[in-house]
Amino acid sequence: MKKNNQLKIASIQADLVWENPSENRKRFQEKITKIKEFVDVIVLPEMFTTGFTMNVLKCAEKMDGTTVLWMQNLAKETQAAIVGSIIIIIEDKNYYNRLLFVHPSGEIDSYDKRHLFTLVGEEKVFTAGKNQKIVNYKGWKICPLICYDLRFPVWARNTQNYDVLLYVANWPKPRITAWDTLLKARAIENMSYVIGVNRIGKDAKENAYTGNSSVYNCLGKELCKIIEKESVTIISLDKNYQQKIRNKFNFLADKDDSILT
Numbered sequence: 001m002k003k004n005n006q007l008k009i010a011s012i013q014a015d016l017v018w019e020n021p022s023e024n025r026k027r028f029q030e031k032i033t034k035i036k037e038f039v040d041v042i043v044l045p046e047m048f049t050t051g052f053t054m055n056v057l058k059c060a061e062k063m064d065g066t067t068v069l070w071m072q073n074l075a076k077e078t079q080a081a082i083v084g085s086i087i088i089i090i091e092d093k094n095y096y097n098r099l100l101f102v103h104p105s106g107e108i109d110s111y112d113k114r115h116l117f118t119l120v121g122e123e124k125v126f127t128a129g130k131n132q133k134i135v136n137y138k139g140w141k142i143c144p145l146i147c148y149d150l151r152f153p154v155w156a157r158n159t160q161n162y163d164v165l166l167y168v169a170n171w172p173k174p175r176i177t178a179w180d181t182l183l184k185a186r187a188i189e190n191m192s193y194v195i196g197v198n199r200i201g202k203d204a205k206e207n208a209y210t211g212n213s214s215v216y217n218c219l220g221k222e223l224c225k226i227i228e229k230e231s232v233t234i235i236s237l238d239k240n241y242q243q244k245i246r247n248k249f250n251f252l253a254d255k256d257d258s259i260l261t
Helices: 021-033 066-078 147-151 173-190 239-249
Strands: 006-013 041-043 081-090 094-102 108-112 135-137 140-146 164-168 193-197 200-202 208-216 222-227 231-238
Touching: 006 021, 006 193, 006 208, 021 066, 066 081, 066 094, 081 164, 094 140, 108 140, 140 147, 147 164, 147 173, 164 173, 173 193, 173 208, 208 231, 222 231, 231 239
Parallel strands: 006 041, 041 081, 140 164, 164 193
Antiparallel strands: 006 231, 081 094, 094 108, 135 140, 193 208, 200 208, 208 222
16 A cells, blocks of 8 residues: 555544434435545544444444445545444454444454443443554554543553554543543654544433544644534644654653553
8 A cells, every 4th residue: 555644534523323323324424425535534433323322232233244344335435444433242242342444445453442431331331452453554553542542541652653543432521621631642642643533412311522523743732623513624644744743852762661561
């Protein structure tokens, strides 16, 4: 795959229809179809087919299921990677909040949410992921994570020289200040672009979401933020600029030798 010094990202901030995969796929397809310029990556929120539900018996899909096939077809049609998390069942017993990074070729990289949200009992339903994932795409190294992972900086630590840290989320309004603050912090401490894609609206539990989907550069500068409306936001990331800043300050070279266990 050809390497790009520019990576064009489309972030889709949207309301989600509760536990209705077919309707959510339809709505996202309509939004994606309206993107008229070429983009490299299209990012959807966490659990974009269902909202943040624990109802796995109703909502879980398999890796050869309808939504995965839909993502593969869209990726091929748009020649853009399609990214978002859905509920996946493995071996008819283990459920994962799984982020799928679907390449235009149809190849899939996946990441299972490591930090499960105990406040609502996510850990009682889902199996926690064990491994970080670095996706190699068009010469960029992308580290995808999910929602609550944002609160745990060691898990996001840039030990693999990634270029982009990517979060998909259903992060509610009462704690949105933490979302804003921690996205910026992750960008600064990892000297990396950080992208956060959140939902808006209300879910069936009456949780409200304002979105605040945003992009930060490696110095923590906010490049864009969308609040309380549906939006397809397109922004280009510049690897040459990021490398120039890294070379100038070289903060990552001073990190200690702590390791993940």
